[in-house]
Amino acid sequence: xxxxxxxxxxxxxxxxxxxxxxxxxxxxxxxxxxxxxxxxxxxxxxxxxxxxxxxxxxxxxxxxxxxxxxxxxxxxxxxxxxxxxxxxxxxxxxxxxxxxxxxxxxxxxxxxxxxxxxxxxxxxxxxxxxxxxxxxxxxxxxxxxxxxxxxxxxxxxxxxxxxxxxxxxxxxxxxxxxxxxxxxxxxxxxxxxxxxxxxxxxxxxxxxxxxxxxxxxxxxxxxxxxxxxxxxxxxxxxxxxxxxxxxxxxxxxxxxxxxxxxxxxxxxxxxxxxxxxxxxxxxxxxxxxxxxxxxxxxxxxxxxxxxxxxxxxxxxxxxxxxxxxxxxxxxxxxxxxxxxxxxxxxxxxxxxxxxxxxxxxxxxxxxxxxx
Numbered sequence: 001x002x003x004x005x006x007x008x009x010x011x012x013x014x015x016x017x018x019x020x021x022x023x024x025x026x027x028x029x030x031x032x033x034x035x036x037x038x039x040x041x042x043x044x045x046x047x048x049x050x051x052x053x054x055x056x057x058x059x060x061x062x063x064x065x066x067x068x069x070x071x072x073x074x075x076x077x078x079x080x081x082x083x084x085x086x087x088x089x090x091x092x093x094x095x096x097x098x099x100x101x102x103x104x105x106x107x108x109x110x111x112x113x114x115x116x117x118x119x120x121x122x123x124x125x126x127x128x129x130x131x132x133x134x135x136x137x138x139x140x141x142x143x144x145x146x147x148x149x150x151x152x153x154x155x156x157x158x159x160x161x162x163x164x165x166x167x168x169x170x171x172x173x174x175x176x177x178x179x180x181x182x183x184x185x186x187x188x189x190x191x192x193x194x195x196x197x198x199x200x201x202x203x204x205x206x207x208x209x210x211x212x213x214x215x216x217x218x219x220x221x222x223x224x225x226x227x228x229x230x231x232x233x234x235x236x237x238x239x240x241x242x243x244x245x246x247x248x249x250x251x252x253x254x255x256x257x258x259x260x261x262x263x264x265x266x267x268x269x270x271x272x273x274x275x276x277x278x279x280x281x282x283x284x285x286x287x288x289x290x291x292x293x294x295x296x297x298x299x300x301x302x303x304x305x306x307x308x309x310x311x312x313x314x315x316x317x318x319x320x321x322x323x324x325x326x327x328x329x330x331x332x333x334x335x336x337x338x339x340x341x342x343x344x345x346x347x348x349x350x351x352x353x354x355x356x357x358x359x360x361x362x363x364x365x366x367x368x369x370x371x
Contacts, residue, residue, distance in 0.1 A: 010128070010131065011129065014125070014128070014129075017122070017125065019040070021039065021328070021333050023035040023037050023333070026328055026331065026333055029328075030328065030329055030331070032331045034331055035331045035332070035333060036331060036332050036333070036351065036355045036358055036359070037333045037349075038332065038333060038334050038348045038349040038350075038351050038355060038359060039333045039334050039335040039347075039348075039349060040233070040335070040349065041168075041198070041228055041307070041308050041309050041349045042227075042228070042231070042233055042349065043228065043229065043230070043231030043233075043280055044280070044283055044284065044287070044349075044350060044351045044352040044355065045231065045276070045279060045280050045283055045352065046231055047230075047231040047232065047266075048230070048231060048269065048270055048273040048276040049273070049276065050269045050270075050272060050273040050276070051230075051231075051232070051266045051269045051270050053269075054265050054266065054268075054269040055262055055265065055266055055269075058261065058262055058265045061261060062261060062262065064261060065257055065261070066257055066259065066260060066261040066264055068256055068257070069090075069251055070090045070259050071085075072264065072268060073090050073239075073259070073264045073267050073268055074088040074089070074090055074239070076267075076268055076271055077090070077239055077267075077271070080271050081212075081241070082211075082212065083211065083214050083241050084244065086244045086247060086248075087214070087241050087242055087243065087244050087247050088239055088240070088241055088247065089239060089240050089242065089247050089250050089251060089254070090237070090238070090239045090259045090264070090267075091237075091238050091239060091240065091258065091259065092236045092237075092238075092258040092259055092260075092263075093225065093227065093236040093237065093238045094195065094197065094223040094224065094225045094238030094239070094240065095122050095238070096238070096254070096258060097221075097223055097238060097239070097240040097250075098122050098123065098126060098162075098193075098195075098223070099122075099126050100250050100253065100254060101160060101191070101193060101221065101240075102126045102127055102130050102132060102159075102160065103126075103253070104246070104249055104250060104253065105159040105160060105191065106127070106130055106132040106159045106160065107132075107159075108130055108131035109131055109132075110157060111133075111157045111158070111159040112132065112133040112134070112135055112155070112157055112158050112159070113127045113132055113133070113134050113158070113159060113160045113161070113162065114134075114135045114136075114137070114150060114153045114154055114158055114160070114161045114162070114190075115134065115135075115136055115162040115163075116136060116137060116138070116139050116145065116146075116150065116163075116164075116167075117136035117137065117138050117139065117341075118139070118169075118340040118341050118342065119136065119162065119164065120162070120164055120168060120195065121339070123162050132159075135153045135154075135158075136153075137149040137150055137152070137153045139167075139170075142303065143167065143170035143172045143303065143311075144172060145163070145165075145167070145172065145174050145178075147174070147178060147181075147182050150163070150182065151182060151185045151186060154186055154187050154190055155187060156187055156188075156189065157189075158186070158187055158189065158190040159189065159190065159191065160190065160191050160193055161182075161186060161190055161191070161192050161193065162193045162195060163179065163182070163192065163193070163194050163195065164195040164197070165179060165194055165195070165196060165199065165208065166198045166199060166201070166208070166305070166306040166307040167307075168197070168198065168307065168309075169309070169311050169335070169337055169340055169342070169345070169347045170303050170305070170311050171198075171303060171304065171305025171306055171307040171309060171310065171311060172303070172304070172305075172306070173199075173202055173208050173306040173307075174208075175207050175208060176207065176208055176209065176210055176213055179194060179210055180210075180213060180216055180217060183217040183219055183220050184217065186219060190219065191219050191220070191221055191246075192217070192219055192220050192221070193220075193221045193223065194210050194220060194221070194222050194223065195223045196209060196210065196211075196222055196223060196224055197223065197224070197225045197227070198228060198306070198307035198308060198309075199224075199306075200228070200229040200281065201228075201229070201281065201284050201285065201288075201307050201308045202306035202307075203285060203306065210222050211224075211241060214241055218243060219243075220242075220243075221240055221241070221242040221243075221246070222240065222241045222242070223238065223239075223240050224238060224239055224240075224241075225237070225238040226238060226266070226267055226270060228308060229277060229280055229281070229308075230267075230270040230277070231270075231276075231280070232263070232266050232270060235260075235262060235263040235266050236263060237259060237263040237264075237266065283350075283352060284308045284350045287350040287351065287352070287353070287356050288305060288308070288310065288350050290356065291310060291348070291350060291356050291359075291360070292305075292310060294356075294360045295310065295312050295363070298315065298360065298363055298364055299315035299316070299367070300312045300313060300314055300315060300363075301313040308349060308350050309347050309348060309349045309350060310347070310348055310350070311337070311345055311346070311347045312345065312346055312347075312348070313344060313345055313346075314346065314363075315367055317367075318366065318367065319344075320336065320337075320343060320344050320345060320346050321336065321338075321343065322371050323346065323363070323366060323371075324336045324346060325371065326362075326366045326371040327359075327362055327363070327366070330362045330365070330366075332358065332359055332362050334346050334347065334348045334349075334359075335347040335348070335349075
């Protein structure tokens with residue numbers, strides 16, 4: 001018997017999630033002493049000083065288990081966002097909540113899930129792993145959401161509809177009123193899962209986020225993460241706000257202690273450090289506007305973004321793959337979008353002022369002097 005015979009046939013063709021290249025990998029490959037990473041939409045200011053102090057104090061407690069269900073964190077999140085605590089579920093990143101939603105609501109070989117194409121690869125991976133059909137209507141021109149097409153792809157066996165707002169990799173977003181209209185247009189059984197990983201960076205955020213409108217629809221799940229605005233990507237912390245009945249079932253099946261003690265402590269501290277949040281938002285929004293202008297001046301087509309990144313097409317005389325490699329050789333990591341089916345485009349995270357200037361200077365050098 002071959003070893004692969006022990007694996008489910010529908011799993012054998014899986015490919016692992018493709019994260020952005022690591023800084024250490026690029027240093028070693030090109031013999032560089034410094035590398036700037038603008039590929040994974042991380043916080044340009046790092047992590048909150050308060051979070052760092054709390055983590056140092058908590059280090060002595062790592063031999064203890066966290067409390068099941070993370071009640072201190074869910075209570076703080078409920079108070080912070082004005083939602084019932086019984087509707088909040090913390091997860092090992094919002095990825096865990098996505099995985100559990102598919103496994104809780106979808107009947108393999110019977111139900112389907114709907115999301116735009118392209119979409120976050122975790123939606124694709126987890127539906128396939130669970131033996132569930134994924135229907136993917138195309139985004140409209142310039143990556144605009146064709147919400148009627150999304151609704152039309154649903155039927156009585158649609159369990160989940162994923163909408164990332166703002167979207168990744170384009171940064172496109174629609175106001176909350178359009179999301180509510182979509183939720184109300186879905187078949188009775190379907191849940192609308194609104195992934196708001198980047199909504200904090202939208203201007204104004206209040207026009208786009210569903211959290212303040214959570215009670216207006218009974219078929220909505222809202223996902224949030226601590227990885228972007230709060231700078232906790234390495235600790236893996238996210239949460240979902242959902243109908244109480246669904247939260248109850250999710251907590252029944254969620255692996256115990258999936259949110260570790262340090263992540264919970266960091267999340268609580270991050271919610272308190274409003275000064276760091278305000279500085280992060282100001283840095284990203286200012287940098288996004290400045291970087292948009294500079295890229296446009298360099299002949300790039302920059303797509304409007306409400307997120308902490310920009311998607312762009314390099315100048316016509318260059319190709320995205322060549323620009324991507326040329327930037328790597330200069331110690332700058334951006335994100336190629338071939339895995340999204342967009343080989344002609346690149347995505348760059350908003351960095352701090354120095355990082356943004358280094359990136360645009362390198363791009364200018366590539367344009368003027370070649371790869």
